[in-house]
Amino acid sequence: MASTNTSPAPRRAILLPLALFAAFALVPLLAHLSDDRFLMLFVTRIMIFAIVALSLDFILGYGALVSFGHAAFVGIGAYAVGILAEGGQAEGLVAFPVAIAAAGIFALITGAISLKTRGVYFIMITLAFGQMAYFTATSLSAYGGDDGLTIWGRNSVLGADLLSDDRTFFYVVLAALGACYLMCRMIIASRFGRVLRAAKQSESRLAAIGINPFGYRLTAYAIAGMIAGLGGAFLANHTEFVSPAYMNWHRSGELIVMVMLGGMGTLHGAILGAAAYLLLEENLSQVSEHWRVVFGPFLIVVVLYARGGLTGFLNSLQAGRRKDD
Amino acid sequence: MSATLLAVQTLNGLQLGILLFLIAAGLTLVFGVMDFINLAHGVQYMLGAYLAVAFYGPTGSFWAALLMGMVAALVCGLALEFLIFRHLYDRDHLDQVLATFGVILFINEAVKIAWGSAPLSLPMPDMLSGSFVLMDGLLYPVYRIALIVAGLVVAAVLYVLVSHTRIGMLVRAGASNAPMVAALGINIRALFMVVFGFGAMLAGFAGILAAPLFSAEPGMGDNLLILAFVVIVIGGIGSIRGAFLAALIIGLVDTLGRSFATDIVKLVLPPAAANDVGPALASMLIYILMAGVLFFRPSGLFPVKAG
Numbered sequence: 001m002a003s004t005n006t007s008p009a010p011r012r013a014i015l016l017p018l019a020l021f022a023a024f025a026l027v028p029l030l031a032h033l034s035d036d037r038f039l040m041l042f043v044t045r046i047m048i049f050a051i052v053a054l055s056l057d058f059i060l061g062y063g064a065l066v067s068f069g070h071a072a073f074v075g076i077g078a079y080a081v082g083i084l085a086e087g088g089q090a091e092g093l094v095a096f097p098v099a100i101a102a103a104g105i106f107a108l109i110t111g112a113i114s115l116k117t118r119g120v121y122f123i124m125i126t127l128a129f130g131q132m133a134y135f136t137a138t139s140l141s142a143y144g145g146d147d148g149l150t151i152w153g154r155n156s157v158l159g160a161d162l163l164s165d166d167r168t169f170f171y172v173v174l175a176a177l178g179a180c181y182l183m184c185r186m187i188i189a190s191r192f193g194r195v196l197r198a199a200k201q202s203e204s205r206l207a208a209i210g211i212n213p214f215g216y217r218l219t220a221y222a223i224a225g226m227i228a229g230l231g232g233a234f235l236a237n238h239t240e241f242v243s244p245a246y247m248n249w250h251r252s253g254e255l256i257v258m259v260m261l262g263g264m265g266t267l268h269g270a271i272l273g274a275a276a277y278l279l280l281e282e283n284l285s286q287v288s289e290h291w292r293v294v295f296g297p298f299l300i301v302v303v304l305y306a307r308g309g310l311t312g313f314l315n316s317l318q319a320g321r322r323k324d325d
Numbered sequence: 326m327s328a329t330l331l332a333v334q335t336l337n338g339l340q341l342g343i344l345l346f347l348i349a350a351g352l353t354l355v356f357g358v359m360d361f362i363n364l365a366h367g368v369q370y371m372l373g374a375y376l377a378v379a380f381y382g383p384t385g386s387f388w389a390a391l392l393m394g395m396v397a398a399l400v401c402g403l404a405l406e407f408l409i410f411r412h413l414y415d416r417d418h419l420d421q422v423l424a425t426f427g428v429i430l431f432i433n434e435a436v437k438i439a440w441g442s443a444p445l446s447l448p449m450p451d452m453l454s455g456s457f458v459l460m461d462g463l464l465y466p467v468y469r470i471a472l473i474v475a476g477l478v479v480a481a482v483l484y485v486l487v488s489h490t491r492i493g494m495l496v497r498a499g500a501s502n503a504p505m506v507a508a509l510g511i512n513i514r515a516l517f518m519v520v521f522g523f524g525a526m527l528a529g530f531a532g533i534l535a536a537p538l539f540s541a542e543p544g545m546g547d548n549l550l551i552l553a554f555v556v557i558v559i560g561g562i563g564s565i566r567g568a569f570l571a572a573l574i575i576g577l578v579d580t581l582g583r584s585f586a587t588d589i590v591k592l593v594l595p596p597a598a599a600n601d602v603g604p605a606l607a608s609m610l611i612y613i614l615m616a617g618v619l620f621f622r623p624s625g626l627f628p629v630k631a632g
Contacts (some may be wrong), residue, residue, distance in 0.1 A: 060419075066418065066419055066422070068422075113616060113620055116619070116620060116623060117619050117623045118623070119418070120356075120362065120418060120558075120562065121558060121619055121623060121624065121625075123362075123418070123422070124554055124555070124558045124615070124619075125558075125615070125616055125619050127551070127554070128555070128612040128615045128616050129612070129616065131551070131608075131609070131612050132609045132612050132613070132616075135605050135608035135609050135612075136605055136609070138605065138608070139601055139602065139604055139605030139608075140601075141601050142601075249551060250547075253364075253422075253426050256419070256422065256423065256426075257423060257426065260419065260420075260423050264419070290434050290437065290438050291434075292430040292431065292433065292434035293431055293434045293435055293438065295427075295430055295431075296427040296428060296429070296430035296431025296432075296434065297427065297431055298427070299423060299424065299426065299427030299430070300409055300424045300427040300428065300431075302423075303413070303416075303420050303423050303424040303427070304409075304412055304413075304424065307420075
C-alpha cells in the first residue's frame with residue numbers, strides 16, 4: 001500500500017491545509033460580494049463531506065481499514081437529528097451529541113465484529129453492516145421509510161435559532177471541520193497513532209514488541225464513526241431531509257473515491273478530495289445528465305496514472321519545481 | 326403459509342441461487358487466481374441482458390439472441406480485461422475497487438444513453454412459455470424450471486472442467502498459490518484471461534436468462550453484484566464448490582425470508598410492528614448470515630488457501 005506519508009518537506013504539510021482553510025474562510029465574503037447564496041450552501045456541503053471523508057481517511061489512510069460501510073455512520077447521524085426533530089426535540093446541543101454517540105456505538109459494535117477479519121473479508125463485512133443499516137432505515141415507516149424524512153428547520157442552539165442563518169451555519173461547519181482535522185492530526189502524531197500506523201505496516205512486528213492492535217484499531221474505528229456521525233448530523237441540518245439513500249453502498253463507494261481522489265493518508269487530501277468530487281459532480285452534471293460517462297473513465301485514469309491523488313500530484317509538481325531551481 | 330406457497334418460493338429461491346452462482350463463479354475464480362476485486366462484474370450481467378435484447382430485435386429469435394449475446398458478453402469482458410483490468414493486478418485492493426467502481430459508473434450510464442432508462446423486455450421462447458402442473462393447484466412457469474435446469478447443467482459442466490481437466494487443475498492451483506504456478510512456468514496471465522473471459526460470459530449468460538423474467542434495466546447488476554460478493558465470501562474465495570453451496574443458501578434464505586419473515590415475526594410481535602420489522606429483517610437476513618459466518622469462520626465455509 002503506497003503511503004504518501006514519506007514525502008519530506010514538513011513545511012508544505014502545514015502550508016497546504018492552511019491555504020485550504022483560508023480559502024474556505026473567504027467563501028462567505030465572496031458569496032456576499034457576488035450575492036450568491038448557492039455558492040455558500042455548496043461550499044458548506046463540501047465541508048460536510050470533507051468531515052466525513054476525513055474520518056474515513058483517518059482509518060483508511062493510517063490504519064489500512066477499508067470501511068465499505070462508512071455511509072452508515074453518516075446515515076445514523078442524520079437519522080438521529082431527523083428522528084429527534086420528528087419527536088419535537090430540535091435542540092442541537094441534544095441532537096448532535098446523540099448523533100455522535102449513536103454512530104459511535106454502532107461503530108463500536110460492528111467494529112468489534114468486523115476487526116476479527118482481514119483484508120477483503122473486512123471490506124465485505126463492513127459492507128454487510130452498512131447494508132443492514134440501510135435496510136433498517138428503509139423499514140422505518142414511521143419516519144418515511146423509503147421516501148425519507150423531511151426536517152422542518154435546522155437545530156436550535158440553546159433554544160436560539162442560530163443555524164438557520166446560512167452564514168452562521170457555514171462557520172459552524174468550518175469550525176467543526178477544523179476541529180476534526182486538528183484532532184485527527186494530533187491522534188495520528190500521538191503514541192496511539194504510531195501504533196495504528198505500525199499495525200498497518202506489520203502486524204507481526206507489532207506483536208513481537210507485545211502490542212495487540214485490536215483495541216487500537218477498534219478505538220480508531222469508533223472515533224471515525226463518531227466523526228462521520230457528526231458529518232451526518234450536519235448533512236441532515238444542511239439538506240433538512242434524511243433518507244435511506246444516504247446509506248446506500250454507492251455512497252460508501254463515493255466516500256472512498258473522495259479519499260483516494262484527494263490522496264490517501266494525508267488528512268488535508270481527504271478535504272481536497274471531497275471538494276474535487278463534489279465540484280466535478282456539480283459541474284459535469286450541469287453539462288449533461290449523463291456526466292457519469294465522463295466521471296467513470298476519469299476515475300480509472302486517476303487510479304492508473306495519478307497515484308497519490310491530488311496531493312500526490314501537487315507534491316510532484318512542487319518536487320519538480322525544486323529540481324529546476 | 327401453505328405448502329404450495331412454500332414449494333413455489335423454494336423453487337424461486339433455487340432460481341435466484343442459480344443466477345447468483347453463475348455470476349459468483351467468475352467472480353470467485355478471478356478473485357482467487359489473480360487476487361483481483363472486480364466490482365464491475367455485475368455490469369457483465371447487465372450487459373448480457375441488454376445485448377440479448379439488442380440481438381433479439383433484428384433476429385426475432387430468443388436462441389439467436391442468447392448465442393450472440395453470450396459471444397458479445399465474452400468480447401466485452403475480454404475488452405475490459407485488455408484495456409483496464411490487466412493494469413491493475415499488481416495494485417492493492419483499494420485501487421481495484423476504485424477503478425472498477427469507475428467502470429460501473431461508465432457502463433451503467435452508457436447503457437442509459439444507448440437504450441434509455443426505461444426497462445426493456447426480452448420475450449421468452451414459445452416452447453418455454455407455458456406452465457407445469459407441479460402438484461395439485463400449483464402451476465409453475467416452464468421457463469423458470471428451464472432456468473434452474475440450465476444453471477444446474479452449467480454448474481455440472483463447470484465442475485467437470487475445474488476438477489477433471491488440465492486447465493481446471495491450473496485454475497485450482499492458481500487459486501491456492503498463484504506465484505507458485507507462475508514459477509512452474511505457467512503463463513498465469515494467459516490463464517487468467519481464459520478464466521476472466523469465461524467468467525464474464527457466465528455472468529452475461531445469467532443476465533440473458535434473467536431478462537425475460539425481470540427485464541433489462543440500468544443498474545440491474547449492482548444489487549446482484551453485492552449478493553454475489555456475499556456468496557463468494559461465505560463460500561470461501563476461489564472455491565467453486567463453496568460458491569455453489571453459498572449461492573443456493575443465499576438464494577433460498579433471501580427468497581424464503583422475503584415471503585415468510587413477516588408471518589414469523591407476527592408470532593412474537595403485534596401485527597403492526599411485525600409489518601415494519603418483517604420486511605427489514607428479510608432484507609437483512611443474508612447480511613446477518615454473512616456476518617455470522619465470517620465471525621466464526623473468517624475465511625468462509627470452504628477456504629481454498631492453505632496458509
